[in-house]
Amino acid sequence: MKKRHFVLLSCLAVLLSSCIFDTDDSTLSRWLSDQGLPDSYKVQTLSVENLNVLSAETFLDTTPRSANDRAIWGHQANLLHDLVFDFAFIDSAFFADLKKSDSARALIALYNLRPFYSSKNYPSDSLPLKEDLDIKVSWKLDAGSKKAFVDSIGDITDSAWYADLTGWEADGSADTSYSLSLKAKDTLVKLDLPNALVESMKDIKKACHLQLRLSIPEAARAYRFYGAETDYSPIFQVRTLSDTNFKSMYPFRMAGLVSNEETCSDCQVLHGGVMDSLVVEFSSKEVLAALEEFYGDDFPYVIGDSNDVRQAVVLAQMTFARDDSEGFSELGKPIQVVVGSFVDSADAVVRKMEAYDVNRKLVDSVGHPNMVFYDGDSLSLQVTYGLRDFLNKASDGRTFKMMMRLGYPVLAPMDSLYTNYINDKGDSIYVFFSHFDYARYDFTSMMKSPVTLKLWLATKRGDEE
Numbered sequence: 001m002k003k004r005h006f007v008l009l010s011c012l013a014v015l016l017s018s019c020i021f022d023t024d025d026s027t028l029s030r031w032l033s034d035q036g037l038p039d040s041y042k043v044q045t046l047s048v049e050n051l052n053v054l055s056a057e058t059f060l061d062t063t064p065r066s067a068n069d070r071a072i073w074g075h076q077a078n079l080l081h082d083l084v085f086d087f088a089f090i091d092s093a094f095f096a097d098l099k100k101s102d103s104a105r106a107l108i109a110l111y112n113l114r115p116f117y118s119s120k121n122y123p124s125d126s127l128p129l130k131e132d133l134d135i136k137v138s139w140k141l142d143a144g145s146k147k148a149f150v151d152s153i154g155d156i157t158d159s160a161w162y163a164d165l166t167g168w169e170a171d172g173s174a175d176t177s178y179s180l181s182l183k184a185k186d187t188l189v190k191l192d193l194p195n196a197l198v199e200s201m202k203d204i205k206k207a208c209h210l211q212l213r214l215s216i217p218e219a220a221r222a223y224r225f226y227g228a229e230t231d232y233s234p235i236f237q238v239r240t241l242s243d244t245n246f247k248s249m250y251p252f253r254m255a256g257l258v259s260n261e262e263t264c265s266d267c268q269v270l271h272g273g274v275m276d277s278l279v280v281e282f283s284s285k286e287v288l289a290a291l292e293e294f295y296g297d298d299f300p301y302v303i304g305d306s307n308d309v310r311q312a313v314v315l316a317q318m319t320f321a322r323d324d325s326e327g328f329s330e331l332g333k334p335i336q337v338v339v340g341s342f343v344d345s346a347d348a349v350v351r352k353m354e355a356y357d358v359n360r361k362l363v364d365s366v367g368h369p370n371m372v373f374y375d376g377d378s379l380s381l382q383v384t385y386g387l388r389d390f391l392n393k394a395s396d397g398r399t400f401k402m403m404m405r406l407g408y409p410v411l412a413p414m415d416s417l418y419t420n421y422i423n424d425k426g427d428s429i430y431v432f433f434s435h436f437d438y439a440r441y442d443f444t445s446m447m448k449s450p451v452t453l454k455l456w457l458a459t460k461r462g463d464e465e
Contacts, residue, residue, distance in 0.1 A: 021359045041458040043314060048290040048453040054281045054399060056268050056447040060260045061275040064162040067254035068229040070113055070435075072273070073214065074222035077328050077440035079271055080259040081222055082215040084165055085251040087236055088153035090144075090207040094247045097240040099202050104240050106193040108212070111232035112182055113224040116435050121411060123332065129182040129221070136215040137194050138170035144207035153209050154252065162255055168213065172200050182223060189225070198238065212236070213257070222438055228254040268443040272335060272406040273436035278443055282400045284390070287453065291391070295459070299394070306395035315357060315456040316387035318402070321449040322379040324372055326442035333409035334367075334374040335437055340403040341386020344393060351403055352385050360416045367413040372406075372441055374413060379446070387455065406441060409433040 033039045064084075072081045085108070098104055116122060144150065174194030182189070191214070201208065226232035228251045239246040262269055270276045288299040301308035329335065339354045362369065369380035383402050390400045412431045420430050 021361065041312070041460060043456060043458050044294075046290060046294050046455045046457060048287055048455070050450040051282055051286055051453055052450060053447045054283045056278060056280045056443070058268050058270065058443075059277045059279070060262065060269075060271070061277070062258045062260055063275070064165045064255045064257050065274075066158065066162070066227075067256040068227040070116075071110075071225045071227045071234075071254060072222050072256060072438065073110075073225065074216050074219040076222035076330065076438040077271055078261045078263075078269075079274070079438070080215070080217055080261060081438075082213055082257040082259070084168075084214075084255045084257060085210075085212045085228070085234060085236065086153075086161065086253045086255075087210040087212070087249050087251055088150045088208065089249055090147055090150050091247065092206045094238075094240070095201075095204050095206060095208075097245060098198075098238065101240040104198050104202075104238060105195070106198050106236070106238045108191050108193060108214075109235040109237065110189045110191070110225040111234070112187045112189065113226055113435075114186060114232075116224050117182070119433075119435075121331065121333065121409070121433050127183065129180070129223070131180050131220055133178045133180055133216045134218055135176050135178055135191065136173065136217065137176060137197065138168075138173035138213045138215075139197055139200070140169075140171050140209075140211040141200055141204075142209040143204045144209070145205070146207065149207045149209070158253060161253065165255055165257060168257070170213070172196060180223070189223075201238070210236075224435075228252060266444075268447050270404065270406050270441050270443065272439035272441075276405065278404045280402050280404065280447065282451075282453075284394050284397070284399060287391075287400070288394055302395050306393070308392050308394065311391070311457045311459040313384055313388035313391060313455060314458050315382065316384045317380050317382050317454045319369075319378050319380045319452045319454070320446045321451075322372065322377050323445045324374075324441075326445070327373060328440040329373050329437055330439060331409055331433070331437045332373075333411060333433065333437065334371040334413045335409050335439055335441075336368070336407035336432075337370050337372060337379060337381060338405045338407040339370075339381045339383060340405075341383050341389070342401040342403070343386055343389035354382055354385055356382055356418065357384075358416050358418055363414055363416040368410065368418065371410055371413060373439075374410075387453075404443070406437075406439060409435075409437045 067083060071083055073083045074081055117127065174196040176192060176194050178191050180189060225234070228234065233250045234254070236249045236251070237246055258274060268278055270278055292299045297310065300306070301310065340351045341354055342349050343352050356370065366376065367374060369378065370382070372379060381402070381404070386400060386402055390398065410431065411433055412429070415429070415431045418431060420428070420432060423429055
């Protein structure tokens with residue numbers, strides 16, 4: 001029963017939001033009441049065409065992030081992804097054996113991310129993946145003599161550890177090579193580590209803190225593995241006096257380090273799988289002039305506290321001319337564009353993520369309009385919160401600012417529920433893929449083309465005055 005209730009409620013939400021796009025007065029009146037707006041308000045639409053982007057700036061995110069769940073390693077879409085492992089352990093007998101061994105060797109084993117590579121949504125003709133890798137291995141190594149030393153490493157917060165990685169200065173480094181052949185489901189990648197790392201560990205007597213970084217800057221692609229907090233955690237193994245004399249260690253945390261290799265400093269490029277953002281700014285002049293002509297009132301409103309409450313923005317949508325030709329997608333699926341707006345809150349400007357109201361009729365016929373790598377030549381993004389705040393406070397001369405990011409791949413671009421759900425037959429329906437596409441999308445041409453703003457406005461003008 002709970003599953004069925006979920007479906008009915010989801011359908012009701014879609015029905016209510018789709019009423020915005022309809023012209024039927026009774027359904028629109030019910031929708032207004034549901035939103036807490038007087039159902040006597042008249043809702044009108046206004047299109048403001050040929051808006052020009054005042055400024056567009058990308059913020060490429062290279063902040064170190066957790067790889068405890070999923071790890072990406074390699075080169076994809078002009079980003080280099082390195083992996084860093086954090087080990088801490090105490091074992092005086094092991095280090096005594098290591099000191100005596102002339103043939104000790106070390107390796108690290110990585111398990112490929114099976115749910116990703118075995119998914120029907122991963123291109124089956126891409127497997128197996130084969131590549132000869134030149135690997136740069138670097139490390140930081142600290143020694144201690146008591147259990148308290150190891151415990152103190154565990155007391156370092158993850159956020160502090162990630163922040164410290166931005167200034168990575170290795171104690172040692174060496175290069176190695178590996179012929180990788182990644183199969184579909186349960187491949188285990190075993191990388192032999194340089195002898196220089198083993199030799200550096202021989203000076204330790206009891207307790208060790210090892211931070212190990214792996215980089216493949218010349219890789220042709222990126223690879224996905226399980227992270228430190230999974231059942232298939234990477235294993236660091238050192239063999240000492242014989243093949244049966246070895247110690248296996250598991251990282252208690254991992255991080256991914258990203259290096260940006262984009263060569264165009266003026267291009268508005270976003271990457272999937274990271275937290276890149278594109279902030280776009282519009283002048284208020286054209287929007288306020290269109291409202292003035294539409295209503296015959298003065299805009300902006302400057303009476304009293306200057307907050308304009310003569311109309312409420314029920315829905316607002318920006319439509320851009322779209323060009324996918326300069327983009328790269330690994331999975332070949334449409335990708336959602338996530339939107340936020342900059343609004344006033346408690347005397348500060350904050351970014352508020354926008355909700356998405358589904359135009360059911362449109363989606364049923366052509367699919368969601370807020371995706372790239374899809375049929376069509378436009379991208380429509382809803383900015384309701386932002387425009388509502390902007391119009392109410394435009395008297396201070398502000399511009400309108402919005403933010404874009406690449407979200408998840410869309411598996412069902414014409415499903416109007418726009419969420420993963422269980423249908424009335426008990427089947428799981430996946431609208432979104434649960435793994436990011438490490439894609440690349442160039443918005444540069446889009447930012448140079450005119451933009452159309454469409455507003456759905458509830459107003460108390462006319463019969464209300």
